[in-house]
Amino acid sequence: MQPVLEVRGIRKEFPGVVALDGVDFRLFPGEVHALMGENGAGKSTLIKVLTGVHPVDGGEVVLAGRPVRIAGPAQARQVGISTVYQEVNLCPNLSVAENVLIGREPRRFGLIDWAAVRRRAAELVRELELDIDVGAPLSSCSIAVQQLVAIVRAVDASAKVLILDEPTSSLDRDEVRQLFTVMRRLRDQGVAILFVSHFLDQVYEICDRMTVLRNGRLEGEYLTGELNRTGLVSRMIGAELAGLDELGGGKRRERTGPDTGPDTGPDTGAVFLQADGLTRRGAVEPYDLAIRSGEVIGLAGLLGSGRTEAARLLFGADRSDGGTLRIEGAETALRGPRDAIAHGIAFCSENRRTEGLVGELTVRENIVLALQAARGWTRPLSRATQDELALRWTRALDIRPADPGTPVRNLSGGNQQKVLLARWLITDPKLLILDEPTRGIDIGAKAEIQKLVASLAEDGTAVLFVSAELEEVLRLSHRVGVLRDRRMVAQLDNDGELTPERVMAAIASGAEQ
The missing domain is CATH 3.40.50.300 (P-loop containing nucleotide triphosphate hydrolases)
Incomplete structure (x- = not known):
């Protein structure tokens, strides 16, 4: 069977970092495919290459047998690639229905047909067997419901390829079961689903195959039934393990x-x-x-x-x-x-994106933020002290890349979490x-x-x-x-x-x- 989506020899570099180095990847119609690897392995970068967020520095992307250059997420959706990211990126000031159909609203006489918008959104919600009021403001919904709304929106795009980046991280068990039911239905309809998750049990429950990345390189492609959990973890971290219990x-x-x-x-x-x-x-x-x-x-x-x-x-x-x-x-x-x-007392919020880190600041600036706030802005930390603290905690927590001058938004989720921990540990709570x-x-x-x-x-x-x-x-x-x-x-x-x-x-x- 011909892959619906394939990348060949993909290379992507950022200043001082090779995020992807000659990566090959195949995704077939009618399969759920897991993309596995530690934080910093290149998973998010590969997804952003597939959706046109990042242009490639080498290699090619092939869609339905033809090389393509995807200029951005809008073009990715046009060619049939839809993505739901881990961090919900919707409009909280709009209703659920408006978020589901934003940019694709039914029109009548050149104007948006709001009744049709609500009807269509309600139909999609019913198809997924979800109990969501499509007329409610998104801001009134929990994070879990917002995640489900993002999935409903992606499904409505008639995708050939559906990329789910940590879609279950904010869902409870019943909601995960609902999502898996939808994924199986879409898979049976021929949709290719790329599933990124750190929940190993979920990967083995829903996925047919998996691709493992390590340090920006392809480690291997496997049938899920032929690679046990211990073997998977060993390939992800590049070391043999006595047993999975050692890692939780x-x-x-x-x-x-x-x-x-x-x-x-x-x-x-x-x-x-x-x-x-x-x-x-x-x-x-x-x-x-x-x-x-x-x-x-x-x-x-x-x-x-x-x-x-x-x-x-x-x-x-x-x-x-x-x-x-x-x-x-x-x-x-x-x-x-x-x-x-x-x-x-120190507090690391569950929502590190909006309540924890400041993406525009560097790793160093984020690490010293709480200590500087405790001192007051009339007693600024010297640059030498900031550098010393940032370097010490970057090494102590193995934050990668180990450059305190890197914008924190460029780090993987796990490394961002370490930056947040370093910020509070400096205060000796x-x-x-x-x-x-x-x-x-x-x-x-x-x-x-x-x-x-x-x-x-x-x-x-x-x-x-x-x-x-x-x-x-x-x-x-x-x-x-x-x-x-x-x-x-x-x-x-x-x-x-x-x-x-x-x-x-x-x-x-x-x-x-």
């Missing part, structure tokens, strides 16, 4: 404390932060939580359960409506993040709040961040770890707070016997199991 396949953190309870680190019993009845109307019901120095507290729950909202109250990113907060024994009212930083720190990053970077969390706890830092991945939460945490419907329904000691099934039972029943 379900091995929980070992306890080193007494048998009477989870290890709480070197400062056992020292409560750094105590929340009593903390609440915000419409966001999270009153909850109690104590976090000790050297302790990792995990927050688990389904999408929309209130995990992020609970974490934001502890950083002053949102103002509480009730309850009390004690920091090192003293009752404290956080009027905003500046107060939290002054008390030694007493409590580090991490909201989905490993979402959308590769398995190697994920393992590095998990090891860093364990190391920080051993050194006495308190950590609040929020993640949708239960195995990850259990692997790292001494205790797990379970949220359901914006309520803290259970707090479970992770004594080595705590299982994902028990946590899920607490979520399902709304009570400690």
